[in-house]
Amino acid sequence: MNNLEEKTLHSEEIYSGKIITLELHEVELPNGKQSKREIVKHPGAVAIIALTEDNKMVMVEQYRKALERTIVEIPAGKLEKGEEPASCARRELEEETGYVCESLELISSFYTSPGFSDEIIHVFLATGLTKKENAAAMDEDEFVNLEELTLKEALQYVKEQKIYDAKTIYAVQYLQLQEALTTK
Structure with missing residues (x-):
């Protein structure tokens, strides 16, 4: 010990x-x-930074009962028993946004609230997006509006607290860092 x-x-x-x-x-x-x-x-979860060809982040606006309000988030969802994170990420991306991706890369995994929970979230970058005509259906108790935001718009949403959760702020800051590194 x-x-x-x-x-x-x-x-x-x-x-x-x-x-x-x-x-x-x-x-x-x-x-x-x-x-x-x-x-x-908690069984764990995935979150997806989904980028369109014109470099917009695919987001979902969703009502969060615990907050009693809607927020804009990157697509995410819970791992099913025995499910691999990458498979879950592909499933959740399609269910929540209607998009499928050519490329899926694990960016990072982190514990969301280690002071009281064992939830781990695996964050993926999805590129080569294609909108699927007959996409998998969302969960019956899930309702979302789709948004596609530039990095500048996403940063403004963070300031306005429309984006207000850690995984999405992480995603926005990750893309901001990547942009800064490529412009040096």
Whole structure:
């Protein structure tokens, strides 16, 4: 055990839902004292930076109940049990936007909220987009509006808090960095 590790003494599942499971863990702290941790278990997710031929980001505007508002995001979705992230990214891109891609590259993976959740998100760059006529249908409880934004427009959306989630801000800043690196 390293000097920061918390040893789980007991864990209990409090809730199991369609997307998440909530567990309560009793832990022993590095100093020998005990504490409780509420942990959200999540199967993981993907997010897609989808770029059109004219270098616009394909985005979805979606109502987020937890926020009680709509925000504009990059396409994303939850991994199904046993599903590879790249397969999930292709599926979610088609379901949410109607686009399929020629090229799909993993950019990065990161934990969204490690203080209380094990959710990991895999961010992909999709290029060579083609709009599919008979695209896979969205989930029955999912409703989105499509938007295609230039980097400048996306940066303005961040300022206006229309883009307000970490994965999408990450995507916008990733593209901004790539642009800066190629113009040097």
